[in-house]
Amino acid sequence: MRKKQGHLFVTEMDSARERLCFKVDEKSLLLDFKALLKDYYAATFNNGEDGLCIAFDNGQKFLLSVKEIT
Numbered sequence: 054m055r056k057k058q059g060h061l062f063v064t065e066m067d068s069a070r071e072r073l074c075f076k077v078d079e080k081s082l083l084l085d086f087k088a089l090l091k092d093y094y095a096a097t098f099n100n101g102e103d104g105l106c107i108a109f110d111n112g113q114k115f116l117l118s119v120k121e122i123t
Contacts (some may be wrong), residue, residue: 079119084115 083105087098090107097108104118 081122083117083119086119 083100087100087105090096091098094107095110099108101105101116104116107115107117
């Protein structure tokens with residue numbers, strides 16, 4: 054089975070937690086949030102230049118952005 058490069062899933066992290074030090078980029082983290090939110094909200098999700106746009110049928114819109122801080 055071929056896995057996406059640079060993206061770790063929970064099962065992989067559990068088995069490697071003690072030996073693994075990895076970095077996630079902003080875009081990957083935002084895509085993970087998108088996948089999680091789709092399980093909980095009935096909305097339209099669009100990837101934009103500034104982040105993830107979430108639009109509900111009632112007209113509400115949100116922009117979710119991720120920025121790494123040091």
